[in-house]
Amino acid sequence: MNDSPCSAAVRRRRIITDALLLLFLLVLLVASLSFPIPTIGAALRAAQQEILFGPGEIVAEFTRDELPEDAPDFDRGYVLQWEGRYALFTFSYYDVSWHQWDRPVVLEPSPDLPLTAAARSSPQYVLIYSQTDSITRVEAVHPCLDSDLRDIQPLITSPALALGNQLFFLPLAQSLSGTPVVLDAVQLRGYDASGALVYESPVPSIWSERYGITLSDSEGR
Known part of the structure; x- marks a missing residue:
């Protein structure tokens, strides 16, 4: 038919x-x-949706101009707080659009530690939260890579950028780029406004176990 x-x-x-x-x-x-994502606000919302973080509140923001010359090369950073956790988002602007520079870092403060840190597995930067507002300056002591000898050298001290709201951003690009150093190799030190040491995290066991660095090196350089 x-x-x-x-x-x-x-x-x-x-x-x-x-x-x-x-x-x-x-x-x-x-x-x-x-x-293209033409606004940073739209890029931030998209990044939050990707990791299901938020809505949250922006508690800190900073630009590349506030970081050392050898810090990671992104344009803007934002820290958002939501349900007791903090998330660090970083963005770069190119091709008329905002893009995530790296995956977000999520930090959940420990109530038992004066300083809590979070980073990716091969960190170029660290997000730090202070449980006490008496800590106004934070620095990190960690191994570094000698660019000439291509070897791990005794320790270097890196200052963190104070973001406000008891948050600190620690760029590690110069000292950790291209090395297998992880967050477990970073010792944190917190100081009050007078410069007195308020807290010092334990000396990482990885210093001696992986890098052969002794306690005599622990003052940094």
Whole structure:
């Protein structure tokens, strides 16, 4: 039996509808992967949705100009607080769009520690939270890489940037870039406004176990 003109017309409409729907879905997929994000606010919201963090409150923000010359090369950083946790988001602007510079770092402060730190597995920067507002300056002591000898050298001291709200940002690009050093190799020291040492985390066992650094080196250089 031959199809009626009506059923043939219905099939054509369905084919056209399906083709248009497929085209729309393809455009939507391309847009979701590469559509420019012209504002930092939109980029921040997209980054929050990606890790299901928020809405939250922005408690600190800073720009690349506030960091040392050899710090990680992103344009802006934001710290958001939500449900007792903190998340650090970093962004760079290129190709007329804002992009995440690195995956966010999420920190959950420990009530038992004056200083709590969080970083990625191969850190170029560390987010630090102080449980006490008496700590106004934070520094880290850690191994560094000698660029000439290509070897781990005795310790270096890096100052952290105070962000306010008892938060600190510690860039580690110069000393840890290209080395296997992890957050467990970083010793934190917190000082009050007068410069007195308030807290010092334990000397990392990894100093001697992996790098052969003795306690006599622990004053840094």
